[in-house]
Amino acid sequence: MKSPRFFCKNSQLDAAGSPPRSARFGKTLRGLSLLGLVVMVTVSAKQCPSLPENCRDYTAIDVGGYSLFYKEQGTGGPAVIFLAGEDDNITVWRKVQPEVADFTTTIAYDRGGVGCSDEGENPRTANVVAQELEAFLDALGLTDPVILCGHSFGGLFARYFANQYPDRVAALVLVDATHELIENEMALNLKPQSLEKQDLEYGIYFGITGRPGVWGEYYNRYNTYDMVAANRTLPNIPLIYLSAGKYDPGQVPAQQANVADMIKEELDEDQASLTPQGQLTVVSNTGHDIQIEQPQAVIDAIQQVFNTVANP
Secondary structure (H helix, E strand, O other): OOOOOOOOOOOOOOOOOOOOOOOOHHHHHOOOOOOOOOOOOEOOOOOOOOOOHHHOOOEEEEOOOOEEEEEEEOOOOOOEEEEOOOOOOHHHHOOOHHHHOOOOOEEEEOOOOOOOOOOOOOOOOHHHHHHHHHHHHHHHOOOOOEEEEEEOHHHHHHHHHHHHOHHHEEEEEEEOOOOOOHHHHHHHHOOHHHHHHHHHHHHHHHHHHOOHHHHHHHHOHHHHHHHHHOOOOOOOOOEEEEEEOOOOOOOOOHHHHHHHHHHHHHHHHHHHOOOOOEEEEEEOOOOOOHHHHOHHHHHHHHHHHHHHHHOO
16 A cells, blocks of 8 residues: 655644634534555654644645645544534544544544645535545545544535545434535524624634635535535435534524524434435534534444444
8 A cells, every 4th residue: 555645835824723713603504444554654843844733743645736634543444534614623523533443443634724734726615625535535545435424514525525425435424514505594584684793703703713724615615505405415324413402593693593493403304314324313412512512422423323334
């Protein structure tokens, strides 16, 4: 198996590294078997003198002229690939990945222009992100189907990838994933002033603090919604949708919160029904970041689909 070539551009990162976690777009609007041996390349300060400290424990791999950074733990298969939400990075899986690594290979990665990774191909739409993920899996030598675990907007990308590359996906775990119709439904059913403040705040936040990939995903979100809406068919694989039991409508006024809740519940049910094996699980006493607030729920869901596909 070929060794990954190491690139260290990463000039987009400032000394502080990736931006801190904060309120995200999704909070208010949505919700191995390794074939052969892959030689791991450990990032060091000597190789990347300008690399922020929080990125130096990760591995960089070339996916076609630029590098994605990732963290791998565990052995065995099928491998679990973690896709973070908008403006999130590898660290968002810190409470889940080590536990899942007890029974299989796990890989959390930063998409192009997000977290520690180099700026990727543009525009940052679902099709480009899917092609990037395909190149990432190829570079790692992962030819067997994998389990995709996507949070928030990462869940939307996971769905699109499963549609475009059905032979490469063994199962899906969607963690309070964004639905492609969420903004349309909110706009149709809520008063415009209910969403005006949050839209302005998120636009300003991403424009000021976000890395290029974050901006690209956010400002191309309507293009991504259209792509996913036109490509909803999924292979007949295990799917678990984890829905936040304490949905936070954010800036939506209290008198309209029930409407926002109903919209999200209907869209969560829709995503859970995308495959005959789909299952909806409402996680009580948790907000949008289930993997942080109730990590065991995510671990259990991954274990369930893993058992199904590893022991057919």
